[in-house]
Amino acid sequence: MHDAPHIREQVSLSELTTIHLGGPARFVASCTNTDECRAALAFARERFLPVMVLGGGSNVVFSDEGFPGLVLRVEIPGLRFDESGRTCRVTVGAGEVWDDVVTACVARGLGGIECLAGIPGTAGATPIQNVGAYGQEVKDTLQTVDALELATGEERRFSGTECGLGYRWSRFKGEDAGRYIVTSVMFRLEEGAQPRIRYPELARAVAQEGSGTLLPSGEPGLNQVRKTVLRLRRSKSMVIDPADPNSRSVGSFFMNPVLSQEKFELLREHWRTSGLAEAIPAYPSPEGIKIPAAWLVEHAGFPKGTRRGKIGISEKHALALVNRGGTTRELIAFAEEIQAGVERMFGIRLSIEPVIVGEKVAT
Numbered sequence: 115m116h117d118a119p120h121i122r123e124q125v126s127l128s129e130l131t132t133i134h135l136g137g138p139a140r141f142v143a144s145c146t147n148t149d150e151c152r153a154a155l156a157f158a159r160e161r162f163l164p165v166m167v168l169g170g171g172s173n174v175v176f177s178d179e180g181f182p183g184l185v186l187r188v189e190i191p192g193l194r195f196d197e198s199g200r201t202c203r204v205t206v207g208a209g210e211v212w213d214d215v216v217t218a219c220v221a222r223g224l225g226g227i228e229c230l231a232g233i234p235g236t237a238g239a240t241p242i243q244n245v246g247a248y249g250q251e252v253k254d255t256l257q258t259v260d261a262l263e264l265a266t267g268e269e270r271r272f273s274g275t276e277c278g279l280g281y282r283w284s285r286f287k288g289e290d291a292g293r294y295i296v297t298s299v300m301f302r303l304e305e306g307a308q309p310r311i312r313y314p315e316l317a318r319a320v321a322q323e324g325s326g327t328l329l330p331s332g333e334p335g336l337n338q339v340r341k342t343v344l345r346l347r348r349s350k351s352m353v354i355d356p357a358d359p360n361s362r363s364v365g366s367f368f369m370n371p372v373l374s375q376e377k378f379e380l381l382r383e384h385w386r387t388s389g390l391a392e393a394i395p396a397y398p399s400p401e402g403i404k405i406p407a408a409w410l411v412e413h414a415g416f417p418k419g420t421r422r423g424k425i426g427i428s429e430k431h432a433l434a435l436v437n438r439g440g441t442t443r444e445l446i447a448f449a450e451e452i453q454a455g456v457e458r459m460f461g462i463r464l465s466i467e468p469v470i471v472g473e474k475v476a477t
């Protein structure tokens with residue numbers, strides 16, 4: 115049949131997620147174009163099945179019971195460059211591997227997403243939580259998102275502004291969660307751009323690479339920044355590597371809390387009067403004062419490498435919870451223990467970053 119997606123039955127979700135957790139999905143449909151997405155939705159509708167949209171599975175945790183419906187995997191390909199003067203519109207199929215997109219853009223001298231190298235998953239998922247790293251976010255360059263509404267099968271285009279992008283947030287995670295399938299995204303990148311290095315850790319690492327890797331102008335090039343980001347990420351197990359057990363994660367499990375100035379002052383005062391010498395690290399952001407969740411977790415008594423059975427904190431990064439052969443239930447129990455510990459110590463409730471499917475979690 116034309117435009118019929120490939121549908122498999124009883125597929126282990128642990129194989130489709132980077133943290134390798136989750137029982138079986140009743141059905142998994144691999145969709146390589148919008149018509150296949152529509153056909154998969156019709157298949158689910160005829161059987162009264164719930165639908166869950168999935169990309170690379172790097173920000174999702176499924177329950178041990180699995181998913182009793184249809185997992186619609188977006189595998190839509192496509193990468194097109196439309197140059198116009200000093201800018202280039204890059205249109206990307208939602209199923210493209212994000213890191214490959216970054217590599218291809220940097221190779222063409224297009225700047226704007228070079229710091230987002232190594233983030234796992236697909237291009238279509240990048241607007242969902244406005245992915246970001248090392249001072250860059252897709253919000254900076256995203257122009258449009260094309261999407262298909264699950265309920266109606268109708269296509270809709272959102273401008274970047276309409277996506278409501280914020281810190282690890284968008285309308286697709288908020289009021290429109292589960293409503294759309296992103297089918298393609300378009301970025302506006304700059305030709306021959308200088309890399310943007312806003313993050314002190316990245317600036318130091320680039321400087322350490324040495325002058326041999328600089329452009330003739332003495333400036334670091336886009337590709338140097340991309341490679342340095344990958345090196346930094348690898349050192350923290352923040353790129354997926356089957357040989358690295360610390361990378362069996364969903365990346366950061368908790369978001370950095372953002373406080374008002376007033377609340378932050380209260381927290382700082384409380385911390386100071388507790389007789390603790392070290393100051394709480396804090397960074398101003400457009401949303402408020404951002405506190406590194408990793409620091410809170412470690413100072414609440416959960417250092418890197420802490421384990422609970424076959425679940426633990428990565429040995430390389432205090433925010434990554436790692437599966438070492440455990441279960442989703444154990445993972446959630448440990449996450450709740452960390453949330454409670456941080457709340458007891460700092461009065462701050464950490465929010466969970468990944469999407470948890472089929473398990474109740476207090477966010």
Ligand SMILES: Cc1cc2nc3c(=O)[nH]c(=O)nc-3n(C[C@H](O)[C@H](O)[C@H](O)COP(=O)(O)OP(=O)(O)OC[C@H]3O[C@@H](n4cnc5c(N)ncnc54)[C@H](O)[C@@H]3O)c2cc1C
Nearest residue numbers: 167169170171172173235236238239245246295296364365
């Ligand atoms: C080691 C590691 C490091 C990470 N580092 C970072 C980082 O530095 N910065 C950062 O922001 N994130 C990071 N992440 C999180 C993750 O990689 C991103 O959120 C990524 O964009 C998820 O892409 P995905 O295709 O795997 O999405 P999935 O995990 O498959 O899905 C995530 C959510 O998006 C939805 N979704 C996915 N695709 C679509 C689509 N086409 N249409 C509609 N909804 C869709 C899903 O329904 C789900 O709700 C990291 C993860 C890991 C494992």
